[in-house]
Amino acid sequence: MIPYLGDFVEYDVVYLMFNTFTSDDPSASCTITNLLNTDVHIHKDDSVDQRNNAAGITVSVNFDGITGSHMIKIDTNDNTVAGFWVTGHDYFVRIEGTTIDGATINAVVAHFSIQNRFMRGTNSANTVVPDAAGVAPTVGEIRTEMEGAGSKLLAIEGYTDKIDDGTNGLTAIKAEVEGLAGATMRGTDGANTVVPDAAGTAPTSGEIRTEMEGAGTKLTNTLGDTNELQTDWKNGGRLDLIIDIIAADTTTDIPAKLLKYIQLLSRSDAAIATDNATELTAINADGGSGAGNFSNQTDGIEAIRDRGDAAWSAGAANPNMLLDAEIATVTDQTHFTLATGSDVDDAYKDQTIVIYDDTNSDFPSVRKANAYTGATKTITLDSAPDFTLGADDSIKIFATAPGTTAPTVGEIRTELEGVGTKLTNTLDDTNELQTDWKNGGRLDIILDSNSTNLAKIKSIVGFIRTKIL
Numbered sequence: 001m002i003p004y005l006g007d008f009v010e011y012d013v014v015y016l017m018f019n020t021f022t023s024d025d026p027s028a029s030c031t032i033t034n035l036l037n038t039d040v041h042i043h044k045d046d047s048v049d050q051r052n053n054a055a056g057i058t059v060s061v062n063f064d065g066i067t068g069s070h071m072i073k074i075d076t077n078d079n080t081v082a083g084f085w086v087t088g089h090d091y092f093v094r095i096e097g098t099t100i101d102g103a104t105i106n107a108v109v110a111h112f113s114i115q116n117r118f119m120r121g122t123n124s125a126n127t128v129v130p131d132a133a134g135v136a137p138t139v140g141e142i143r144t145e146m147e148g149a150g151s152k153l154l155a156i157e158g159y160t161d162k163i164d165d166g167t168n169g170l171t172a173i174k175a176e177v178e179g180l181a182g183a184t185m186r187g188t189d190g191a192n193t194v195v196p197d198a199a200g201t202a203p204t205s206g207e208i209r210t211e212m213e214g215a216g217t218k219l220t221n222t223l224g225d226t227n228e229l230q231t232d233w234k235n236g237g238r239l240d241l242i243i244d245i246i247a248a249d250t251t252t253d254i255p256a257k258l259l260k261y262i263q264l265l266s267r268s269d270a271a272i273a274t275d276n277a278t279e280l281t282a283i284n285a286d287g288g289s290g291a292g293n294f295s296n297q298t299d300g301i302e303a304i305r306d307r308g309d310a311a312w313s314a315g316a317a318n319p320n321m322l323l324d325a326e327i328a329t330v331t332d333q334t335h336f337t338l339a340t341g342s343d344v345d346d347a348y349k350d351q352t353i354v355i356y357d358d359t360n361s362d363f364p365s366v367r368k369a370n371a372y373t374g375a376t377k378t379i380t381l382d383s384a385p386d387f388t389l390g391a392d393d394s395i396k397i398f399a400t401a402p403g404t405t406a407p408t409v410g411e412i413r414t415e416l417e418g419v420g421t422k423l424t425n426t427l428d429d430t431n432e433l434q435t436d437w438k439n440g441g442r443l444d445i446i447l448d449s450n451s452t453n454l455a456k457i458k459s460i461v462g463f464i465r466t467k468i469l
Contacts, residue, residue, distance in 0.1 A: 002092070002108050007117035009307070010087050011077040016110040020068050022101045029068025033099040035061055040072060043092045044084065050094075055080035076114060087115035139442055156242060173222060264296045268303035272296060322351060323397040328377070330391060333384035338377040338395070348372045352398040353379065357387045362394070366412070369397065 005016055021027040037054040044051070056078025063071040072093065076085040093110040137145075203211070232239040260276040264283065273280055273296050284292035297303055328339040342348070348369045356362040365385035372379055379395075436442045 002111050005110055005112035007113045007115065008076065009304070010085075010115055012114075012307075014074040014076060014112055015071065016074070016093060016112075017063065017069060017071050018109045020070065020100045023103070029066075030101050031062055031067050032070060032105075035059055035070070035095060035098045039096055039098055040074075041094045041096055042074070042084075043094065044089050045091075051081050051084050053081050072109070085114065089114060090116055139436070139446060143446055156239070264300065266301050268297050268300045268306065270297060318398070320399045321396055322348060322399050323395070325395055327355075327389065327391055327393045327395060330389045331378075333389055334381040336379055336389055338379060341374075341377040342372075343374040345374045346372050347374060348379070348397050351400050353381070354396045354398070355385045355389070356394045356396075357385075358390065358393045360387060363387060 003016075005014060008014055020030055020032045022030045037057040037059045038052070040052075040054070040057050040059065042051040043049075056075040058073040058075075060071040060073075063069050074093070079085070090111065090113040092108055093112075094106070094108045096106045098105050231237050234240065257279070260279045261283070263272050264276050264280055280294070280296070283294050323338075323341055325338045325340045328337045330336045349372055351369050353367050353369045355365045355367065357365070363386075365387060367385060368382040370380045370382050436444075438444065
């Protein structure tokens with residue numbers, strides 16, 4: 001069985017180990033001969049076109065002096081074979097033409113991938129989102145879900161509809177009162193001879209009250225509605241309980257839940273995975289298209305940072321570094337001599353040189369060596385560094401690919417801002433957030449709308465109180 005080493009971040013270094021044994025029964029560990037980095041061949045996905053270039057590949061036979069245990073290190077940041085190491089692909093490592101126990105062996109020893117198992121966001125960054133499809137809901141979708149399917153808002157809307165009922169509610173009462181405008185009241189003084197009953201006798205106030213309270217439906221319905229409102233709005237009533245739930249959700253429950261998710265995304269310790277086990281299960285839950293395998297101990301921001309720090313430290317022994325030396329004397333800000341270096345003229349011409357400010361915590365400045373005089377060990381820079389050169393400042397010179405020259409800081413900045421997608425995507429995301437949160441933006445409008453709706457409910461309740469009391 002070919003071991004799967006895992007899904008690596010772009011530009012990672014991949015380490016793999018394998019063992020060799022004799023053909024005896026029982027077998028025993030034995031060494032491997034004829035295994036060089038040129039014998040390591042790598043296939044991308046199911047392609048028969050193989051990478052058999054030794055650049056970026058290191059082979060250690062009998063690793064740590066242990067016979068039969070061997071290591072191969074693969075630097076996926078090496079772009080000697082242009083475009084071979086890319087995200088979204090699987091890779092298979094094969095050794096060819098080696099000798100084990102006197103026999104010639106060809107064997108596939110490992111399988112790994114580069115960012116081909118990560119959950120995806122909407123801008124190709126690595127994001128963890130709450131649904132299996134990998135897409136976070138928009139604020140518009142959240143609002144639609146709350147207004148369409150949420151039971152609490154629907155319940156409030158139903159109660160307010162009762163207040164404005166066209167038959168028995170305030171609107172109907174208002175229409176009845178307005179309908180009396182201009183009507184003539186009839187009395188018994190002989191001037192007004194038309195009276196409301198066939199006998200010609202005007203009703204007394206007591207008869208009017210009894211009629212309205214006993215047979216009339218509008219006052220009865222109004223009294224029923226106001227009694228219902230008093231029951232609903234009192235402490236512990238239906239509307240009061242709904243508002244208490246909404247207040248608890250928005251001030252305590254939701255922030256606490258969000259904090260647990262943020263802790264899982266940020267920390268890499270096992271303790272937080274135990275404390276927030278429910279939220280971790282929710283992150284990896286099968287939403288219908290498959291479950292996730294997020295682990296904060298490997299996929300959290302702190303875990304990613306730790307791996308990055310380790311990779312940075314491992315990069316200290318850089319095979320591309322030609323020279324690590326100190327400045328002996330400074331002629332001017334573009335000419336200086338080295339304490340050590342090659343005796344060959346132009347040995348470092350057109351190579352990248354990093355100068356470190358000894359007086360400012362080794363602050364680096366990247367330049368290009370335009371010329372080098374071997375006899376005096378004199379370096380000529382393409383331009384002055386970002387600080388004032390001084391004796392005892394240190395430098396490092398790195399090899400540049402043949403046929404090319406080291407980029408200037410301006411060229412590096414242009415490449416990052418013009419071609420690199422990560423800075424562009426980050427800028428787009430921050431611009432979108434500024435648009436949403438500014439006055440009049442999408443999130444601002446939603447918050448204003450909620451505030452307006454609560455103000456309307458408060459106004460209606462105030463109006464009812466004035467009518468009741």
